[in-house]
Amino acid sequence: MSDSATRLAPGATIGILGGGQLGRMLALAAARLGLKCHVFCPDPQAPAFDVVRRTTQADYGDENALDRFAEAVDVITYEFENVPAETAAFLAERRPVLPNPSVLATTQDRLTEKTFVANLDVRTAPFAAVDSPAGLAAALGRIGRPAVLKTRRFGYDGKGQALIRETTEAAQAWKAIGAHPAIVEAFVPFEREISVIAARQHDGQVECFDVIENEHRDHILKVSRVPANVPAALAAEARRIAEKIAAAFDYVGVLAVEMFVVREASAHTVLVNEIAPRVHNSGHWTLDGCSVSQFEQHIRAVAGWPLATPVRYGRVEMINLIGDEVANYGRWLAMPGTAVHLYGKNGARPGRKMGHVTRVFPE
């Protein structure tokens, strides 16, 4: 059932695995287009449940629930990359799952992902697999220091990472990440972090949004700015890389590629840091600053509908509202030219993404 050329009729139902803010914004985009969504999520408080009529609250391993979910929908997509492989495989036997589950297998593991990118002749930071303290010491010998040790699986927002400045810190770092299978990467003294959001259709059509510049605080995205302050040739190169990765996956939907911009001698170059096989926080600005949003592009692709050509409305800045920053929503509502998005989450825990605001300025 990996029929990537599905073409949905208006009124058809898209199943979404995951009920966070990304699933919520996907469902809202589908609603504009006259498509229904059915959200599957284990969390009874999932914010996406509030914006759809059909929901399944069940574990990703609950085969009865998955079976009924598949019956109720026409095509299935996901809002996050850690969908269990068994869940994706079970569903893919019953309905088209887009992007195809092999993308999940590649991107759920940092080592597989980095190897995949390197095999496309796309540059990354030097990296090595690490399975033991001895292996870590050997790898540090090859790639040098400072370096970053990261678990191969289930890391996000800086979780499962440890910086190693000196060789003496290696043992501590190995413990800090829980002694899980890992990857060690050379620390990249980047000038800036950028991302490219690309949408790809089953026929190979690709539409990229303009290159985004990202600012993180405490390993969490805080501000995205568009366009990124990089030379045009470098922006074009970044988009080419995203297209190359999307084509190599035979990707259907929206994908984000995070990259570092580094200076080498007198020139700048980009290194791929991470692939997110989904809509991405750094693309939220498209909801207000562009003629089409990343969420609508993903829905169009998954529905087998033509992609739109994005036209940006100006210089755009997106600011995440993290934890109790959301309490200031009233100030943002009153700020001229500011679009406010709140995700309908219940508790403003530290580090939790509660909403975002977008500001569009004339260019």
Added chain:
Amino acid sequence: MSDSATRLAPGATIGILGGGQLGRMLALAAARLGLKCHVFCPDPQAPAFDVVRRTTQADYGDENALDRFAEAVDVITYEFENVPAETAAFLAERRPVLPNPSVLATTQDRLTEKTFVANLDVRTAPFAAVDSPAGLAAALGRIGRPAVLKTRRFGYDGKGQALIRETTEAAQAWKAIGAHPAIVEAFVPFEREISVIAARQHDGQVECFDVIENEHRDHILKVSRVPANVPAALAAEARRIAEKIAAAFDYVGVLAVEMFVVREASAHTVLVNEIAPRVHNSGHWTLDGCSVSQFEQHIRAVAGWPLATPVRYGRVEMINLIGDEVANYGRWLAMPGTAVHLYGKNGARPGRKMGHVTRVFPE
């Protein structure tokens, strides 16, 4: 419970009476802001049901259902002006109903509405009440011909209207509108039709969108263009009229005023044709062509949140997809710079509004 200064917290629930495309787009706007909606509608196929978690499918006279609905929500609004007066009164005893139900009483009756407008020293076409064939003959004698006979209540999209060119057509017209209590209006040889969408907050703050020019076909809105091709002074006058009407109602929410532009000697003037106490088809362009939509402005007002100041992104054209025109959605999806909205309705009956498209052009 007519507390117009309610201020909702994020996560609060807005009850919406009516489940058509306007209710649907209101619910989508509320979702962006982290507010929940509960839709009440007698129609089991209501398109707004698909985009909210909480729904009530019941008759507007079902007091048990209304009671439970009121219990479940924090504030109540409506997507259409023909909410029965008894329904509004029943709910207003339990929760704030915004805009306040007295607005419904005025705008449900063309005679009361026109009288209300005339009492504000705002011009309309000459009109007279008609309750019998004899009364119609007398009224035609006073206001002249051609004239339009309209039922006082429940008319929309040209339904319940008859044009009278010659006195001999009067009896036929009276029959055609069903011999209901009516109003007869002088036919206005207008140059163009315009509308103003105004949002008003409980503290009196008003934000108008730019004046819209409307083109009807078979009495149904077909195309809206912004800005309207009218002199700046006339546009300002049109906005002043909308503000005056909103203030006179002590209105909270979005209201549309339809007007005719007529030439008198060498000058242009505007005559008010109709008030819609709700979001309006001619304001759909704001979803894509403006920094804030009419739907979000309405939700902000009803929530007691500050209004946004609208910034238009260019010259905008909105085209309704009526009846089987919706079958062409694929062509519109592929057209660069075009935003497509489908309402998720089941049958494309003739005259039924199935969706709309918006195109934004640089100014």
